[in-house]
Amino acid sequence: MATKPTTKKHRSKAAVPGVSVDDRIATVQEDYRQHRTRVLDDDVQFSWLRFGASIMSYFLLLSDVPRTGLGVSNLNEYAKEPDVFQYYGPWNYYVQTIPSNQTNGTARVWSYKFDTTSIVWRAFAKFYELDTFPDCLLYHRDCPNELFGRDVVFQMMDSLANATARRRPAHVRPDVPVSVMIRSKNLYRDRVHHHLLPEIFVNPVWRTHQAIYYAPAAMQNGTMPLCTTPTTRPNFCDDLWVNFRYACAASDTECKAVGLIWVQILARYRALQATYAGYLVDLTVLESEEDVQVCKGGMATQGRRLDDLTTIMRVLDCPTNGAVPDSCQTMYAEDYRYENAVFTSDVINWYQIVAPLRGIAQTYFYVRFLMAFWSCYAVRASEPKYRNSSILLRLFAAFKTFAKIPPQSMVYGSPLPVVFYILAHLIDAPMVYERINQRFTSLAGAFNIGLWEFFSITSLQMRNVWFLAAFLHILVFLYTHRSWEPPRGVLGIPEFSLSLVSGLTIFTQFRRLSFRNTHVIEVHAVTHSNSQEAMNRFQYNSKGGGNMLLEGVLLDFKMFTCMFGIIGAVIAILHLITQLTVRGRSKPVGLFSARTSVPYSAGTLWTTAVVSVSWSSAVLPRAKADVVAAITTGIRRLSSMGTATPRGSTAERSSQYSTASRLPTATERWPSAVKDRMRVIHDQLELVHQRSAAAHAVTAWMNLVAMSDPVAFFQLKVFPGIDLCYCANKRTGGVFLLPSETLRTRPSGKVPWEDIEVLCVVSAKNVPWSELVHAG
Numbered sequence: 164m165a166t167k168p169t170t171k172k173h174r175s176k177a178a179v180p181g182v183s184v185d186d187r188i189a190t191v192q193e194d195y196r197q198h199r200t201r202v203l204d205d206d207v208q209f210s211w212l213r214f215g216a217s218i219m220s221y222f223l224l225l226s227d228v229p230r231t232g233l234g235v236s237n238l239n240e241y242a243k244e245p246d247v248f249q250y251y252g253p254w255n256y257y258v259q260t261i262p263s264n265q266t267n268g269t270a271r272v273w274s275y276k277f278d279t280t281s282i283v284w285r286a287f288a289k290f291y292e293l294d295t296f297p298d299c300l301l302y303h304r305d306c307p308n309e310l311f312g313r314d315v316v317f318q319m320m321d322s323l324a325n326a327t328a329r330r331r332p333a334h335v336r337p338d339v340p341v342s343v344m345i346r347s348k349n350l351y352r353d354r355v356h357h358h359l360l361p362e363i364f365v366n367p368v369w370r371t372h373q374a375i376y377y378a379p380a381a382m383q384n385g386t387m388p389l390c391t392t393p394t395t396r397p398n399f400c401d402d403l404w405v406n407f408r409y410a411c412a413a414s415d416t417e418c419k420a421v422g423l424i425w426v427q428i429l430a431r432y433r434a435l436q437a438t439y440a441g442y443l444v445d446l447t448v449l450e451s452e453e454d455v456q457v458c459k460g461g462m463a464t465q466g467r468r469l470d471d472l473t474t475i476m477r478v479l480d481c482p483t484n485g486a487v488p489d490s491c492q493t494m495y496a497e498d499y500r501y502e503n504a505v506f507t508s509d510v511i512n513w514y515q516i517v518a519p520l521r522g523i524a525q526t527y528f529y530v531r532f533l534m535a536f537w538s539c540y541a542v543r544a545s546e547p548k549y550r551n552s553s554i555l556l557r558l559f560a561a562f563k564t565f566a567k568i569p570p571q572s573m574v575y576g577s578p579l580p581v582v583f584y585i586l587a588h589l590i591d592a593p594m595v596y597e598r599i600n601q602r603f604t605s606l607a608g609a610f611n612i613g614l615w616e617f618f619s620i621t622s623l624q625m626r627n628v629w630f631l632a633a634f635l636h637i638l639v640f641l642y643t644h645r646s647w648e649p650p651r652g653v654l655g656i657p658e659f660s661l662s663l664v665s666g667l668t669i670f671t672q673f674r675r676l677s678f679r680n681t682h683v684i685e686v687h688a689v690t691h692s693n694s695q696e697a698m699n700r701f702q703y704n705s706k707g708g709g710n711m712l713l714e715g716v717l718l719d720f721k722m723f724t725c726m727f728g729i730i731g732a733v734i735a736i737l738h739l740i741t742q743l744t745v746r747g748r749s750k751p752v753g754l755f756s757a758r759t760s761v762p763y764s765a766g767t768l769w770t771t772a773v774v775s776v777s778w779s780s781a782v783l784p785r786a787k788a789d790v791v792a793a794i795t796t797g798i799r800r801l802s803s804m805g806t807a808t809p810r811g812s813t814a815e816r817s818s819q820y821s822t823a824s825r826l827p828t829a830t831e832r833w834p835s836a837v838k839d840r841m842r843v844i845h846d847q848l849e850l851v852h853q854r855s856a857a858a859h860a861v862t863a864w865m866n867l868v869a870m871s872d873p874v875a876f877f878q879l880k881v882f883p884g885i886d887l888c889y890c891a892n893k894r895t896g897g898v899f900l901l902p903s904e905t906l907r908t909r910p911s912g913k914v915p916w917e918d919i920e921v922l923c924v925v926s927a928k929n930v931p932w933s934e935l936v937h938a939g
Contacts, residue, residue: 217570224574228525234517235510235594243403250601251504253410258498266314276300277679280471280500283372283451285683286347291326295319302682320475320496324447327376341376342395348685356671359725369454379443389425404503439478449473458593460715463513465593467506474499510594517587524583530873538871539564545933568868571658575632576773584629592715595623621669627719628665639775648910649765650849652758655775668722760848762862764939767902769869866936879927889922900938
C-alpha cells in the first residue's frame with residue numbers, strides 16, 4: 164500500500180544498493196503496520212476514571228443545546244408589557260398580627276433586617292430617628308440570634324405610624340392623608356459573589372419610599388378610594404402588578420383572587436373594623452420602589468426593578484375621635500406585605516443572531532465527534548489484525564481507541580466553536596444570569612432547590628467556561644507564535660482544570676441568611692413628584708454610582724479574577740513550603756500548569772490549541788516504577804556503550820544520539836516515576852530518527868485526535884499547500900514522515916539534521932489516513 168510520490172524523488176547516497184525509494188517507503192509502512200496494534204492498544208493506557216469523566220463531559224457538551232436551548236426566543240409566560248416581564252411574585256402575605264395583650268411571642272430577624280421589604284421600614288426609622296428599632300436591625304451591631312420579641316415589633320409598628328401621623332401640617336384637616344416621601348441608598352449583598360471584593364465592586368441601590376398615613380377620619384368607614392383620591396395617592400396605583408388578577412400565573416387561582424391591591428386593602432380594613440367594633444382603625448401605607456438597575460454585562464439591554472408595599476393597620480382606643488393618635492392606646496397592630504419584581508429586556512430581538520451561533524457551534528461538535536470516531540476506525544481497520552475482521556470487531560477496536568481520547572481536548576481544543584459560543588454568551592449573558600438569579604430568589608429567605616434543577620442551573624452557569632478556553636487558546640497562541648519549536652512542548656493546564664474552575668463559579672450564586680446585607684447607608688427627604696418618581700423607576704441615570712448590575716460577562720470576569728487570585732495565592736504558599744522543606748531547593752509548583760510533549764506535526768498539521776489542556780496524564784496515566792526504571796536504565800546503558808542497534812523495527816532502534824544527556828543523573832532525586840517516563844517520551848519525540856514504541860504511540864495518537872478536527876481535516880485533505888517529506892536516516896536506514904516545514908526550519912535539539920535525507924515530497928492530501936497519523 165505504498166504511496167506514490169507526487170513530486171520529484173531524491174535518492175540518498177547512503178541508500179541500500181538495489182533497493183528503490185518506493186521499496187524503502189513500503190518497508191517503513193510495513194514496519195508501522197507491524198507495531199501499530201501494540202502502539203495503540205498497550206502504550207496508550209486506558210483509565211476507567213477518565214472514561215467515566217469522558218462520558219459525562221461528552222453528554223454535557225452534546226446535549227447543551229437540547230438541554231438549555233439555542234437562546235431566548237420568547238418570554239410570553241412572563242410578559243406584562245412589550246419588553247417588560249415579571250420574574251418574581253406578586254406575593255401577598257401576613258408577617259405579624261399582634262394584639263396588645265399577646266406580645267410574648269417571637270418574630271424573625273429576617274423580616275425586619277434582611278428582607279428587601281424591610282428596607283422601607285429601616286429607611287423611615289433612620290429618617291424619623293426612631294429609638295424603638297433595635298441597633299442590630301439597623302446594622303449597628305450583629306443580632307444575637309435569628310429571633311426577637313414580638314413586643315419590639317409591636318412598638319416598631321406603633322412608632323412608625325405615629326411618626327408619620329405627626330407630619331401632618333397644622334392647617335390640614337384630619338380626613339386628608341399625610342404623605343412623606345424620601346430617597347434612600349442601600350447595599351444589597353445576597354450571594355457569595357456579592358462578597359467578592361465588595362469594596363471595589365460597589366453596587367448601592369437607590370429607592371424611592373413613600374409613607375402615607377390615613378387617619379380613622381380619612382378612611383370614611385372603609386370607603387376611602389385609595390387610588391382615585393384627588394389628593395395624596397400611592398405610587399403603586401399606576402403599576403400593572405397591583406392587579407393580581409392580571410399579574411398572577413393563570414394556574415394560581417388563589418393569587419388571582421386577590422384582585423386589585425387597593426380593593427383588598429379596603430376589604431381587610433373593613434373586616435378589621437367589623438371585628439373591633441367600637442374602636443377606631445387607622446392605616447399606614449409604606450411603599451418602596453427600586454430604581455431600575457441596568458445590567459452592563461452583555462450586548463442585550465436588560466434591567467430589573469423591585470417593588471414592595473407594607474400596610475400597617477392599627478386598632479385604636481381613643482378618648483376622642485382619634486385625630487391625635489398619640490393620645491390613643493393601640494389595641495392591635497398587623498403587618499401585611501406585597502412584593503413584586505419585573506425586568507425589561509430586548510434579548511428576544513437578538514435570538515436570530517444567537518440561535519445560529521449556538522447552532523453552528525453545537526453542530527460543529529457533532530461533526531467533530533463523528534470524525535474523531537471515524538479517524539479511530541480508519542486507523543484500526545487498516546491494521547493487519549483487523550483487516551479481515553468483521554465490522555463489529557473493527558468498531559469495537561475503534562471504540563476502545565476513542566475511549567482513550569482526553570475528553571477536554573475534544574471539548575476545548577477547537578477554536579472555531581469556542582468563538583461562536585463566546586459570541587452568543589456575550590449577547591445574552593445578562594438573561595442567563597437573570598434565569599439563574601430567579602432560581603435562587605425565594606420568598607421570605609427560604610431556600611430549597613432540587614438536584615435536577617441544580618444540574619440545570621450549573622449548565623447555564625458553566626457557559627462561562629468558553630471564556631477560559633478562549634483565554635487559554637490565546638496564551639497558547641502567544642507561546643507558540645514566533646520562535647517556538649515542537650521540541651519545547653506546549654505549556655497548558657492540567658486536564659479538567661477548565662471544567663473545575665468554571666464549575667466552582669456556580670457556588671458564587673449560593674445564598675445564606677448570613678450573607679444578606681441590605682443596610683440603608685443614606686436617606687434624605689424629597690418633594691413629592693409623580694413624574695420624577697416615574698423617571699426614577701424606568702430611566703437609568705448614569706450620574707454617580709449605583710443601580711448598575713455587574714452581571715453577565717462582567718460577573719464572569721469578576722469571579723475568574725477572584726478565583727485566579729486565590730489559585731495564585733495557593734501556588735505561592737505551596738511554593739514557599741516546598742522551598743522550606745526541600746532545603747532551599749526551588750521547585751516550581753505545577754498544580755495549574757503542565758507541559759505537553761508534542762511531535763513535529765504540532766503547529767503545522769494541526770493547531771497547538773488541541774493540547775492547551777495537557778495530555779500528559781492521559782498519555783501516561785501512572786507508570787509503574789519498575790517499568791520506568793527499566794526504560795531509563797536501558798537508555799543509559801545504550802548511551803554509555805555509544806553504539807547503535809541493528810536495523811529493525813522502529814520500536815527497537817537506538818543509537819549514539821541517545822537522550823541520556825537530557826535525563827537526570829542517577830544521584831539526582833526524581834520527583835516521580837511518571838515525570839521520569841514523560842521526560843523519556845519527550846526526548847524520544849525530539850529524536851525523530853530513533854523512537855521507541857511509546858513515542859510512536861504518542862505521535863500517532865495525538866495526530867489521530869488532532870487531525871480529525873474538521874478545520875484541520877479540511878486543511879489537510881481538501882485545501883492543497885501542506886507538503887510532507889519521506890525521510891531516511893543515513894546511519895540506520897530508518898524511514899519516517901515529517902512536515903516539509905520542519906525540514907525547512909530544522910528545530911534546534913538533538914536531531915542530527917545532516918544525517919536526515921529527503922526521499923520524496925508528497926502532498927498531505929495524497930497520503931492515506933492510516934499513514935498520515937504517523938507524520939511528525
